[in-house]
Amino acid sequence: xxxxxxxxxxxxxxxxxxxxxxxxxxxxxxxxxxxxxxxxxxxxxxxxxxxxxxxxxxxxxxxxxxxxxxxxxxxxxxxxxxxxxxxxxxxxxxxxxxxxxxxxxxxxxxxxxxxxxxxxxxxxxxxxxxxxxxxxxxxxxxxxxxxxxxxxxxxxxxxxxxxxxxxxxxxxxxxxxxxxxxxxxxxxxxxxxxxxxxxxxxxxxxxxxxxxxxxxxxxxxxxxxxxxxxxxxxxxxxxxxxxxxxxxxxxxxxxxxxxxxxxxxxxxxxxxxxxxxxxxxxxxxxxxxxxxxxxxxxxxxxxxxxxxxxxxxxxxxxxxxxxxxxxxxxxxxxxxxxxxxxxxxxxxxxxxxxxxxxxxxxxxxxxxxxxxxxxxxxxxxxxxxxxxxxxxxxxxxxxxxxxxxxxxxxxxxxxxxxxxxxxxxxxxxxxxxxxxxxxxxxxxxxxxxxxxxxxxxxxxxxxxxxxxxxxxxxxxxxxx
Ligand SMILES: [Fe+2]
Numbered sequence: 001x002x003x004x005x006x007x008x009x010x011x012x013x014x015x016x017x018x019x020x021x022x023x024x025x026x027x028x029x030x031x032x033x034x035x036x037x038x039x040x041x042x043x044x045x046x047x048x049x050x051x052x053x054x055x056x057x058x059x060x061x062x063x064x065x066x067x068x069x070x071x072x073x074x075x076x077x078x079x080x081x082x083x084x085x086x087x088x089x090x091x092x093x094x095x096x097x098x099x100x101x102x103x104x105x106x107x108x109x110x111x112x113x114x115x116x117x118x119x120x121x122x123x124x125x126x127x128x129x130x131x132x133x134x135x136x137x138x139x140x141x142x143x144x145x146x147x148x149x150x151x152x153x154x155x156x157x158x159x160x161x162x163x164x165x166x167x168x169x170x171x172x173x174x175x176x177x178x179x180x181x182x183x184x185x186x187x188x189x190x191x192x193x194x195x196x197x198x199x200x201x202x203x204x205x206x207x208x209x210x211x212x213x214x215x216x217x218x219x220x221x222x223x224x225x226x227x228x229x230x231x232x233x234x235x236x237x238x239x240x241x242x243x244x245x246x247x248x249x250x251x252x253x254x255x256x257x258x259x260x261x262x263x264x265x266x267x268x269x270x271x272x273x274x275x276x277x278x279x280x281x282x283x284x285x286x287x288x289x290x291x292x293x294x295x296x297x298x299x300x301x302x303x304x305x306x307x308x309x310x311x312x313x314x315x316x317x318x319x320x321x322x323x324x325x326x327x328x329x330x331x332x333x334x335x336x337x338x339x340x341x342x343x344x345x346x347x348x349x350x351x352x353x354x355x356x357x358x359x360x361x362x363x364x365x366x367x368x369x370x371x372x373x374x375x376x377x378x379x380x381x382x383x384x385x386x387x388x389x390x391x392x393x394x395x396x397x398x399x400x401x402x403x404x405x406x407x408x409x410x411x412x413x414x415x416x417x418x419x420x421x422x423x424x425x426x427x428x429x430x431x432x433x434x435x436x437x438x439x440x441x442x443x444x445x446x447x448x449x450x451x452x453x454x455x456x457x458x459x460x461x462x463x464x465x466x467x468x469x470x471x472x473x474x475x476x477x478x479x480x
Contacts, residue, residue, distance in 0.1 A: 048465015063103030066122030322371035395449035409470025
């Protein structure tokens, strides 16, 4: 295939390599350039938008029906499968043979109070209690999906306890629990809870915020949960008119609510920090009397008067431009004070992932996607990094600005001894060969910067997407 043969679409986000694909497929024994390590065994799954019917409205990438793409690694071989997430709305539209909802930039459906905006479940994917769990960033009921067949098993209500939750709710693979949060436009504006390893609701508390907020992620340590209240809020006047407009209030602090895992609403302690907005957390852990959280907040520039440049930040967020730092907050449980610092404010990178065995515990290595700066364009994911959280140093890999990487998965090696004993795997759009491939990087020491040790040729195009997860053979065997 040549680049010119790719489907063209006038809608940004659905053009060229991002054009939706039209089939669900399975391919065994994929062709490999290089050699897949024998100790790479597990499953890499990525979620993302893939509209079944061409949208006829002002399309937003979150409007697309969720589709999962999975790579199954087994002793030097790999197979691939893709499937739509058959949400309730997807099935309704498929039965009707056309769209019944429009997108986020259009008015919600007044006749469907149960689902005014379509829950596409297209944003996040995690593994919990032996199944995949797909989630939507605007919150919605999550869906259970079979890991091996990618068949949608149905809404994940956990015995009727969950009507909706947010993307970036977090499984704890040591305890088998699922820690979740939800947010909305009505008081108390947020809730937090724990699903037990038995799939039953174990704990749930209201989290009272000063008003509606747009939290995207949460952080979890072995004993605490950290909830986010950033001064980015929906504009109240626009909200009354049913429109989405963002406001950033630079005179308000960022607030982080730290609560013991099973703490009551009254146990939440709020820590204040400099105003910012952040999508994704890399990790959090306990260190003496401190809780440490690392993530990739937006950079907040100062204007000519030395004041936060709010207009620039809002434009960056609204236009889905990318301008991020790697950053650390330290919350002192004795003094109630916060210390914060940039770990790396040079490279523009986001979508941090880590070796999931270190989730909630102190770790050193974080793996990110590199972005170009600013500009009126659809986001491009142009490379990958291995960041050192202690020094702020990094190794980065890119084959050029037209390559498109995805959120990778960290694949621990069988019998791994150290945190970086493993591989980074990612679906990659290769514009030179005009194909999708899975690139595999050795993460040990300085090996990452040498580039991929293997490329797996995927027999169909994998449109670019959002979040991914990796489930190691060890975790599959543990059942958690
Ligand atoms: Fe996200």
